Amino acid sequence: MNNALHLIEACLRNDRTAQKQLYLQFKDKLFVLCLRYANCHDDAEDILQEGFIKIFRDLHQYKGAGSLEGWMRKVVLNVALQYVTKQRKLKFESEDEFMDNNNWEDTQTEQENDLFNEHLAKGLIQLMQNMPVGFRTVLNLYVLEGYTHQQIADQLEISVGTSKSQLNRAKKHLREALHKSLTN
Known part of the structure; x- marks a missing residue:
């Protein structure tokens, strides 16, 4: 924690070396967050860059309550959400509920599992990037950031019902895309 405080203080003094160190320490984790909201790799890089600009600009607002990483994630998440709304007006469709749980049996070795999970994660990110923005x-x-439907509705200026229907449609869309990619 002491090192983190020194790093923050150095960044606040516009120490370029400290800023670079902070960037290198958190860029990969924050980039994954950006990829979840962007349409492509280049857009995710733009979100990350804009996020770090805001992080460095607003770093004086971080008061040490909670983790620095958590605070930075919140800043980048807000940039990503602004990106989503700037790209186009969110067009939400209504209704159509769907719930389905798939249980996967673990039949592979740990190393095979790690490779499978890495490949699956990359595939899921790609499928999600092809999903409608809403x-x-x-x-x-909801799933990755842990927001409630009420928080989503407030953040995106939609109704709670729209949030729920969008989540259900997203699950259905993702399931169909996964099924299609697995059968090809």
């Missing part, structure tokens, strides 16, 4: 945004906020 679906992807609600799915990310």
